[in-house]
Amino acid sequence: MKILIIQQKMIGDVLTTSILFEALKIKFPNAELHYLINSHTYPVVENNPFIDHFVFFTPEIEKSKRKLLQLGKTIKNENFDIVIDAYSKLSSNLLTLLSKAKVKISKYKSYTAFLYTHPVKYRSTPLTEAGLAIENRMQLLSSIDPELAQTNIKPKxxxxxEEKEKAKQLLMDSNIHLNKPLFMISVLGSGNTKTYPLKYMAKVIDQIVNQTQGQILFNYIPKQLEEAQTVFNYCEKETQNHIHMAVFGKGLRExxxxxxxxxxxxxxxxxxxxxxxxxEISTFTIFSPWIDKKTWSIFENEYNVSVHLKDYKPEFYSEKEEKELKKEALTLYKEFKPSYFSESLNRFLKTIVANK
Incomplete structure (x- = not known):
């Protein structure tokens, strides 16, 4: 059996969809499994033992209809038995159609359902702590084997x-002590509408340092240095002494x-x-006001906590769904004060430090 799974675009999506490979490989150990992804997302699935081959959707293909059709021809010539389109957008619709696979699976949409042999209706409410992002992806496998949809797998x-040792040495060479609390701060989102206000983020970091005396790393890339520096400048002087701005991942694997x-x-x-x-690192997540928490708050527990404006101001959402509020994100962010979730963060930090 030869299966192609398509998941373009974002790193988080590519990582989450990778759970399908583990489920399929356990059930069908001799199956040949291919993963079509954007080339820049490869580092999160590099060395994954359940994926046999990668097909890269490059920037050149994204910009050229001719190259997209060439990719479609390549996929057709591979003679896949099954194509699972987890992306379900125009480009993946076309690639699935061109594949000529006998079984074509994707999320049900009224305007694309005719392209697939098995359009799957996603749930709107999670049934488990795994969350909708996990549960709905597993539902895509129900057309192959209903038991597969019940499999509980976490992204890995x-x-x-060598990568772990190199990072450890970098930390030690940077005067970071691994016997003391160390926190990575996702200081910036993927855009303005997904970035917690910089002054508010500084207050969050102040609380972390004040409560734990922990060491702080910022997750940013060189072109975001100015914004990251702004957050640093907003922090209290004592907090700044705990932040190691010069230590950051030069690439995704680092x-x-x-x-x-x-x-x-x-x-x-x-x-x-x-x-x-x-x-398997604990997380405290601050959601953008327009992102649906039900979908992406996966495997929540005392070690993985998330907060959303809707948790504190549900009246803002009485007439609109989260995704309808994207244009108002910056205004709503101003309403989402750090004081709303300071106690939740306090409990989380106590749990982390106690179990270090």
Whole structure:
């Protein structure tokens, strides 16, 4: 059996969808499993033992209809038995159609259902602590074997021993003490509408340092240095003494290896949170006001906590769903004061420090 799974775009989505490979490989150990992903997301699934082959959706393909059709021809020539389109957008609709696979599976949408042999209706309410992002992806496997949809699998990232050791040495060389609390801060989101206000984030970091005397790393890339520095400047002087701005992941794998040595990742919801969970690192997540918490608050417990404006101001959502509020995100963010969740953060930090 030869299966292609398509999941384009974001790192968090690619990581989460990778659970399907483990489920399929356990059930069908001789199946040949291929994963079509955007090339920049490869580091989160690198070394995954359940994925046999990768197909890369490159920036060049994204910009060219001709190259997209060429990719479709390549997929057709692979003669896949099953194509699972977890992305379910125009480009993946086309690639699935061109594949000529006998079994085509995707999320049910009224305007694309005819393209698939098995359009699957997603749940709107989670049944388990896994959350909708996990549960609905597993539902895609129900058309192959109903038992597969009940499988409980968490996303995993596979770091090498060398990557872990190199990151450990970098931390030690940077005068960071691994016997003391160490926190990775997801200081910036993927855009303005997914970034907690910088002054508020500084207050959160102040609380972390004040309560734990912990060491702080920022997750940012060089082009975000100015914004990261702004958060640093907003922090209290004592807090600044605990922040190691010069230590950050120069690439995604280095970020992952550094996070592996942290006690928790705290900050904006997004790919970094999903990656930390896949490394079995505790997380405290601050959701953007327009992102649906039910979908992405996966495997919540005392070690993985998330907060959303809706938890404290449900009246803002009485007439609109979260995704309808994207245009109002910056205004709503101002309402989402750190004081609302300071007690939740306090409990989380106590749990982390007590179990260090």
């Amino acid at each position: 990232i596979y770091l090498t021993k 970020f992952l290896a550094l996070t592996f040595h942290c006690n928790a990742l705290i900050g904006n919801e997004g790919g970094a949170v999903n990656m930390a969970k896949a490394l």
